[in-house]
Amino acid sequence: MRNNLENLERLGALLKNGVITEEEFNSQKSKLLGSSTKSLSDNLFGLNENSYCFLIHISVLLGFVHFLLGLVVPIVLWTLNRENNPTIDQHGRNVLNWIFSFALYMLIGLIIIFPMNNFMHLPFSFSFNLNSLPSLFTGFFPITILMILNIIFILIGSLKASTGKLWKYPLSIQFFRKPVLPDTLPKD
Incomplete structure (x- = not known):
């Protein structure tokens, strides 16, 4: 969970600095959020x-x-x-x-x-x-x-x-x- 939050913050910083595009940001964000939801529901x-x-x-x-x-x-x-x-x-x-x-x-x-x-x-x-x-x-x-x-x-x-x-x-x-x-x- 904590790693996903840190990765999202890094992605936000990359988007803010113009290193990645809005599309790339949304794609990576959905991958991060999708994986955390999937692993949590699998464990439960x-x-x-x-x-x-x-x-x-x-x-x-x-x-x-x-x-x-x-x-x-x-x-x-x-x-x-x-x-x-x-x-x-x-x-x-x-x-x-x-x-x-x-x-x-x-x-x-x-x-x-x-x-x-x-x-x-x-x-x-x-x-x-x-x-x-x-x-x-x-x-x-x-x-x-x-x-x-x-x-x-x-x-x-x-x-x-x-x-x-x-x-x-x-x-x-x-x-x-x-x-x-x-x-x-x-x-x-």
């Missing part, structure tokens, strides 16, 4: 930016088919276009931050369940008795709430992305932050 699989961001968000639900699909597909969609499109980069970072936060919260919930079962000497069956009540509330209840929140957050993020809005998932830890470029660092 023919989708517009909002639909592609929607796809990144909603692909997390593939984790209900197989947990690796819910991780791999959003990562692939994000890495394909994060360099070319800052909006896709932001949405991809938000989605990955939520995926890794969700995995961490699930791990904590599972850690809470297993030691509690060992500590209380409870049988590892899911039949209901009063002895298993502490285990239900310490692990299974938060995991159930977390699963429901996961679905709700993904749907909200997908709907916001389809309208062109960026929505940060609540409760997500910022594992992937936007890197600070040397040009944007404060000067001493």
